[in-house]
Amino acid sequence: MSVTDRVSALFKGPEELELTSGSIAKPLLYLSLPIVITNLFQTAYNIADTFWLGQYSTDALAAITFAFPMVFLLIALALGISVAGSVLVAQYVGADEEERAEYAASQTVAFAAVAAVVLGAIGFVFVDEFLVLLGASADVTPLATSYMQVYSVGLVAVFGFAVFVSLMRGYGDTVTPMLVMFGSVVLNILLDPLLIFGFDQNPLFGYLGLRGLESQLFALTGYTGSGIEGAAIATVFSRLLALVVGLVIMFQGTRGVRIRLSQMKPDADYARRLLDIGVPASIEGTARALSVNLLLVVVALFPDTVAAAYGIGTRVFSVIFLPAIAFSQGVETMTGQNIGAGKLDRAEYANHYGAKVMLGALTAFGAVVFLAAHPIAAVFTQNPEVAAIGAEFLRYAALTFGFIGVMRSYSGGFRGAGQTLIAAVISIAMLGFIRLPIAWVGAHRLGVEGLWIAFAVSNVLGGVISYVWFERGTWRDADVTEARGPSAAPDATDD
Known part of the structure; x- marks a missing residue:
């Protein structure tokens, strides 16, 4: 058996899992293992930001420390929609109600987009007040504000990808989100130092022994980096691409649950159901x-x-x-x-x-x-x-x-x-x-x-x-x- 075959054997897609009959242990393991890896990738996101901003400046590192609680709060407030969508999709798939599962997923995506826009706007407007509440210093506050304003604008991409992961999990597919997350993490790790430092004294080029290339790129572009805003841009952009990939997968319906544009018109009755579970x-x-x-x-x-x-x-x-x-x-x-x-x-x-x-x-x-x-x-x-x-x-x-x-x-x-x-x-x-x-x-x-x-x-x-x-x-x-x-x-x- 080749290495590729051995790796593939560790994971099974939803078409290979039977969640409503047979063994309990194996399907639960096959569902959970990719989630563990996906969560590790999420941790890698945070570590990458912390590592490179620590290389950039102490104030930037302190700023990200104050920004993270607000990030967690915004995600927590929106979390209910993704949980509700995952639960409803799981129940309908178990009931062999494929069309209803598609409708649940489509409605979840629509309402998630609305919630992300609203929460992103709130985060953008009230970031200063939140930082004052946390006691951020005068040196740190402007940096944390810059990071959170970019993040708030991109909350649709960040939360949209989280919804994709939840809906696919509800269907029983945890492998596809894991693979998409992997690509997104690699992109974020590469973009972080480039957007934070630019091409002027970028430590990444020093680690790679490419100082000559760094000088040529700096002479060509003159880009000195965007500092802490660059870290936020890297996160939002990599999540945006991951979301696009996720939407393509769900619209095609070849893996996991399918969504349809015609079913995304907000349904008030369905909104109440999402709120009952999600709030x-x-x-x-x-x-x-x-x-x-x-x-x-x-x-x-x-x-x-x-x-x-x-x-x-x-x-x-x-x-x-x-x-x-x-x-x-x-x-x-x-x-x-x-x-x-x-x-x-x-x-x-x-x-x-x-x-x-x-x-x-x-x-x-x-x-x-x-x-x-x-x-x-x-x-x-x-x-x-x-x-x-x-x-x-x-x-x-x-x-x-x-x-x-x-x-x-x-x-x-x-x-x-x-x-x-x-x-x-x-x-x-x-x-x-x-x-x-x-x-x-x-x-x-x-x-x-x-x-x-x-x-x-x-x-x-x-x-x-x-x-x-x-x-x-x-x-x-x-x-x-x-x-x-x-x-x-x-x-x-x-x-």
Whole structure:
């Protein structure tokens, strides 16, 4: 078997997967593995921006730190539409209602475009006020504003691609978005240094040993780069091309779900259905974004060494939890399709199986992190005090990683059943009513250990609450026919 054949064998397209019959383990794995890789590519986006802007200037690096919370907030507010579209497509595909799946996808794309334009305009106009709220300095604010204004204008491209990924996942195709994302990441990594530095003293040419070519290009163009705006332009442009590719794929309908221009006329009844599912999902995403920022208020009670250690811990968590996020989205698709097919017992089994796998796998990862906490923390810093504090943080949280996997898996099941409000309530309860208060009280009474304890306790309780709520069986009340109206698929002719 050739190398290409071996790589191809790792992935299966939706035509090779049977989500509503047969094995649970294999299709869930084949759904989730490409999502893990896609999420890693997304991480590469952020790393590329951070790396090159760090090479450019300290102020630019600080500016991107203040810009990212606003980026996350805008995406979180729009997230619900993509989740709702993914759930409805999954349910209709499971019910063998191909035309209704196409209509759901077409309506989702239309409403996503409207939401992105509105949120982009809000972000563009109010970026200064948001940065003041975050406490950005006078040196950093103009740079962060420049980045966010470009990003806000391009939000249609950024969010549009996220919708493409969600709709394809709902259909059962996670491989195509992974491949498109790969091309987009490579383009962004190449464009970043060129648009940030231009052709005058560009470190990329130094790394590649092409200083002579750099001088020739600079003499020809005189381009000195666009600084932090260049990073935003690189991100928006690479996502725009990815979106164009995604739209071509969906309009052709040769892979994944098909969309049709004739079905994109906004449907008020369908808008209400999208809002019913999507608003709680947006609330969940927004709550996660806000909780991260609010925890920084508690972290600020301690010296900078603790803040640095906290940053190390959260970076490690973001990598460890990638499989949990992927399995959650895989469970979401399997739940949606099996509910659409009327196979509730199979949907239930998929949730329990995903939770068990994540409990075991992330607990094993956590054990490794617990044992190697100090070497892991030391990778991120040369300060021995920061490494010691970071190691302590990792040890407190590591053995509870499995419970995060449990919570994520069952939350995916609730979303797949269309009950996004339950997933939102669990997330808000864990982050806002368990972790944050314990962190605040613990920090004042126990010191920094109280902050770390908050993570461990909230992780465990989040997993337990998710399991108990899922066992209540309220998710079985999901009804795919709620989305079916007289205008559900009025025109399935070719455009």
